[in-house]
Amino acid sequence: MERESWLRTAWAIIIEIAEFIVKLAQAGLKILGAEQVEFNPAYGSLMLLVFTVMLGSGCWAASIALSRRHSGWLHFLLGFFLPVLYPVVILFAMNLKGESKRRKHLAAKNRQKEEQEIERQKMFELQGIGPAEPEQAEVEEKVWNQRYFERLAITDTGTPAGPWNVVVAGHAFVVLQILEAQESVVLVETGGREGGTQKLRIPYSKIESWQDG
Secondary structure (H helix, E strand, C coil), X not given: CHHHHHHHHHHHHXXXXXXXXXXXHHHHHHHHHHCCCCCCHHHHHHHHHHHHHXXXXXXXXXXXXXXXXXXXXXXXXXXXXXXXXXXXXXXHHCCCCCHHHHHHXXXXXXXXXXXXXXXXXXXXXXXXXXXXXXXXXXXXXXXXXXXXXXXXXXXXXXXXXXXXEEEECCEEEEEEEEEEECCCEEEEEEECHHHCEEEEEXXXXXXXXXXXX
Protein backbone atom coordinates (compact mmCIF):
# COMPACT_ATOMS: atom_id res chain seq x y z
CA MET A 1 0.00 0.00 0.00
CA GLU A 2 2.82 2.40 0.86
CA ARG A 3 4.50 1.73 -2.45
CA GLU A 4 1.29 2.25 -4.44
CA SER A 5 0.59 5.51 -2.59
CA TRP A 6 4.10 6.73 -3.30
CA LEU A 7 3.81 5.86 -6.99
CA ARG A 8 0.50 7.73 -7.30
CA THR A 9 2.05 10.78 -5.67
CA ALA A 10 5.12 10.57 -7.89
CA TRP A 11 2.93 10.26 -10.99
CA ALA A 12 0.94 13.36 -9.99
CA ILE A 13 4.18 15.30 -9.52
CA ILE A 14 5.45 14.13 -12.91
CA ILE A 15 2.26 15.36 -14.56
CA GLU A 16 2.59 18.74 -12.84
CA ILE A 17 6.22 19.01 -13.95
CA ALA A 18 5.23 18.11 -17.51
CA GLU A 19 2.50 20.75 -17.52
CA PHE A 20 4.97 23.31 -16.19
CA ILE A 21 7.47 22.42 -18.91
CA VAL A 22 4.79 22.74 -21.58
CA LYS A 23 3.76 26.17 -20.29
CA LEU A 24 7.40 27.23 -20.07
CA ALA A 25 8.02 26.02 -23.61
CA GLN A 26 4.98 27.89 -24.92
CA ALA A 27 6.11 31.07 -23.21
CA GLY A 28 9.62 30.62 -24.56
CA LEU A 29 8.32 30.06 -28.07
CA LYS A 30 6.27 33.25 -27.87
CA ILE A 31 9.32 35.22 -26.74
CA LEU A 32 11.47 33.65 -29.41
CA GLY A 33 8.81 34.38 -32.01
CA ALA A 34 8.52 38.00 -30.93
CA GLU A 35 12.27 38.48 -31.08
CA GLN A 36 12.48 36.43 -34.27
CA VAL A 37 15.02 34.04 -32.75
CA GLU A 38 15.30 30.68 -34.44
CA PHE A 39 14.55 27.62 -32.26
CA ASN A 40 16.97 24.68 -32.49
CA PRO A 41 14.87 21.46 -32.52
CA ALA A 42 17.91 19.24 -31.98
CA TYR A 43 18.90 21.12 -28.83
CA GLY A 44 15.33 21.02 -27.55
CA SER A 45 15.07 17.28 -28.19
CA LEU A 46 18.36 16.70 -26.40
CA MET A 47 17.17 18.63 -23.35
CA LEU A 48 13.93 16.67 -23.30
CA LEU A 49 15.84 13.38 -23.55
CA VAL A 50 18.17 14.34 -20.69
CA PHE A 51 15.24 15.30 -18.49
CA THR A 52 13.44 12.05 -19.30
CA VAL A 53 16.52 10.01 -18.38
CA MET A 54 16.93 11.92 -15.11
CA LEU A 55 13.27 11.44 -14.23
CA GLY A 56 13.33 7.75 -15.11
CA SER A 57 16.52 7.28 -13.12
CA GLY A 58 14.94 8.88 -10.06
CA CYS A 59 11.87 6.65 -10.32
CA TRP A 60 14.05 3.57 -10.76
CA ALA A 61 16.13 4.43 -7.68
CA ALA A 62 12.98 5.08 -5.64
CA SER A 63 11.47 1.77 -6.75
CA ILE A 64 14.60 -0.12 -5.67
CA ALA A 65 14.65 1.67 -2.32
CA LEU A 66 10.98 0.99 -1.61
CA SER A 67 11.32 -2.69 -2.48
CA ARG A 68 14.04 -2.89 0.19
CA ARG A 69 12.10 -0.91 2.81
CA HIS A 70 14.01 2.38 2.45
CA SER A 71 12.77 5.94 1.95
CA GLY A 72 11.52 6.55 -1.59
CA TRP A 73 11.84 10.35 -1.78
CA LEU A 74 15.48 10.55 -0.74
CA HIS A 75 16.58 7.98 -3.28
CA PHE A 76 14.36 9.53 -5.95
CA LEU A 77 16.27 12.81 -5.61
CA LEU A 78 19.64 11.06 -5.57
CA GLY A 79 18.69 9.02 -8.62
CA PHE A 80 17.40 12.15 -10.37
CA PHE A 81 20.61 14.13 -9.90
CA LEU A 82 22.89 11.11 -10.41
CA PRO A 83 21.09 9.49 -13.34
CA VAL A 84 21.65 5.81 -14.14
CA LEU A 85 24.78 5.57 -11.97
CA TYR A 86 23.02 5.79 -8.61
CA PRO A 87 20.25 3.25 -9.36
CA VAL A 88 22.81 0.76 -10.67
CA VAL A 89 24.93 1.15 -7.53
CA ILE A 90 22.07 0.65 -5.07
CA LEU A 91 20.70 -2.22 -7.14
CA PHE A 92 23.70 -4.30 -6.07
CA ALA A 93 24.78 -2.53 -2.87
CA MET A 94 21.57 -1.77 -0.98
CA ASN A 95 20.52 -4.35 1.59
CA LEU A 96 17.03 -5.03 2.84
CA LYS A 97 16.33 -2.66 5.70
CA GLY A 98 16.59 -4.50 9.01
CA GLU A 99 18.19 -7.57 7.39
CA SER A 100 21.60 -6.92 8.95
CA LYS A 101 20.04 -6.59 12.40
CA ARG A 102 18.06 -9.78 11.90
CA ARG A 103 21.18 -11.71 10.86
CA LYS A 104 23.08 -10.47 13.90
CA HIS A 105 20.20 -11.55 16.14
CA LEU A 106 20.13 -15.04 14.59
CA ALA A 107 23.91 -15.37 14.89
CA ALA A 108 23.78 -14.38 18.56
CA LYS A 109 20.95 -16.84 19.18
CA ASN A 110 22.89 -19.67 17.51
CA ARG A 111 25.99 -18.86 19.56
CA GLN A 112 23.90 -18.95 22.72
CA LYS A 113 22.52 -22.39 21.81
CA GLU A 114 26.03 -23.69 21.10
CA GLU A 115 27.29 -22.38 24.43
CA GLN A 116 24.37 -24.01 26.25
CA GLU A 117 25.08 -27.33 24.52
CA ILE A 118 28.75 -27.14 25.48
CA GLU A 119 27.82 -26.43 29.10
CA ARG A 120 25.40 -29.35 29.09
CA GLN A 121 28.07 -31.71 27.76
CA LYS A 122 30.50 -30.52 30.44
CA MET A 123 27.91 -31.24 33.14
CA PHE A 124 27.39 -34.75 31.77
CA GLU A 125 31.14 -35.35 31.77
CA LEU A 126 31.47 -34.16 35.38
CA GLN A 127 28.63 -36.47 36.41
CA GLY A 128 30.11 -39.37 34.46
CA ILE A 129 27.15 -39.60 32.13
CA GLY A 130 27.98 -40.47 28.55
CA PRO A 131 25.89 -39.44 25.56
CA ALA A 132 22.91 -41.66 24.97
CA GLU A 133 23.36 -44.01 22.04
CA PRO A 134 20.31 -44.68 19.91
CA GLU A 135 18.96 -48.18 20.22
CA GLN A 136 19.24 -50.10 17.01
CA ALA A 137 16.76 -52.86 16.60
CA GLU A 138 18.44 -55.73 14.90
CA VAL A 139 15.78 -57.24 12.77
CA GLU A 140 16.85 -60.15 10.69
CA GLU A 141 14.90 -60.23 7.49
CA LYS A 142 14.19 -63.74 6.35
CA VAL A 143 14.67 -64.46 2.68
CA TRP A 144 13.15 -67.67 1.44
CA ASN A 145 15.73 -69.16 -0.91
CA GLN A 146 17.82 -72.27 -1.48
CA ARG A 147 20.63 -71.24 0.84
CA TYR A 148 18.24 -70.46 3.69
CA PHE A 149 16.54 -73.87 3.58
CA GLU A 150 19.82 -75.73 3.19
CA ARG A 151 20.93 -74.27 6.54
CA LEU A 152 17.50 -74.80 8.10
CA ALA A 153 17.23 -78.46 7.10
CA ILE A 154 20.01 -79.70 9.40
CA THR A 155 20.52 -79.06 13.12
CA ASP A 156 23.87 -78.24 14.71
CA THR A 157 24.33 -81.91 15.55
CA GLY A 158 23.82 -82.94 11.91
CA THR A 159 20.38 -84.48 12.35
CA PRO A 160 17.34 -83.49 10.23
CA ALA A 161 15.51 -80.51 11.70
CA GLY A 162 11.76 -80.04 12.07
CA PRO A 163 8.86 -79.81 12.38
CA TRP A 164 7.65 -76.33 11.31
CA ASN A 165 4.32 -74.57 11.13
CA VAL A 166 4.06 -73.24 7.60
CA VAL A 167 1.67 -70.98 5.72
CA VAL A 168 1.83 -71.22 1.93
CA ALA A 169 -0.54 -69.25 -0.31
CA GLY A 170 -2.98 -68.87 2.58
CA HIS A 171 -2.94 -72.57 3.56
CA ALA A 172 -1.48 -73.63 6.92
CA PHE A 173 0.05 -77.06 7.51
CA VAL A 174 2.96 -78.78 9.26
CA VAL A 175 6.25 -79.59 7.52
CA LEU A 176 7.92 -82.57 9.15
CA GLN A 177 11.23 -82.46 7.33
CA ILE A 178 13.08 -80.60 4.58
CA LEU A 179 14.22 -83.13 2.02
CA GLU A 180 15.96 -80.93 -0.55
CA ALA A 181 16.36 -77.22 -1.25
CA GLN A 182 16.37 -76.48 -4.96
CA GLU A 183 16.81 -73.28 -6.94
CA SER A 184 13.18 -72.14 -6.93
CA VAL A 185 11.36 -74.68 -4.74
CA VAL A 186 11.94 -76.62 -1.55
CA LEU A 187 11.02 -80.32 -1.36
CA VAL A 188 9.49 -81.16 2.02
CA GLU A 189 7.79 -84.02 3.80
CA THR A 190 4.40 -83.35 5.38
CA GLY A 191 1.87 -85.42 7.24
CA GLY A 192 -0.48 -87.41 5.01
CA ARG A 193 -3.74 -89.20 5.42
CA GLU A 194 -4.12 -92.13 7.82
CA GLY A 195 -0.90 -91.27 9.64
CA GLY A 196 1.29 -91.48 6.56
CA THR A 197 3.54 -88.87 4.98
CA GLN A 198 3.71 -87.18 1.62
CA LYS A 199 6.21 -85.13 -0.34
CA LEU A 200 5.43 -81.60 -1.45
CA ARG A 201 7.22 -79.03 -3.57
CA ILE A 202 6.79 -75.49 -2.25
CA PRO A 203 7.79 -72.49 -4.41
CA TYR A 204 9.73 -69.90 -2.44
CA SER A 205 7.51 -67.12 -3.78
CA LYS A 206 4.40 -68.69 -2.22
CA ILE A 207 5.76 -68.95 1.33
CA GLU A 208 4.11 -66.54 3.77
CA SER A 209 5.31 -67.91 7.11
CA TRP A 210 7.77 -70.57 8.33
CA GLN A 211 8.07 -71.01 12.08
CA ASP A 212 9.32 -73.69 14.42
CA GLY A 213 6.59 -76.13 15.41
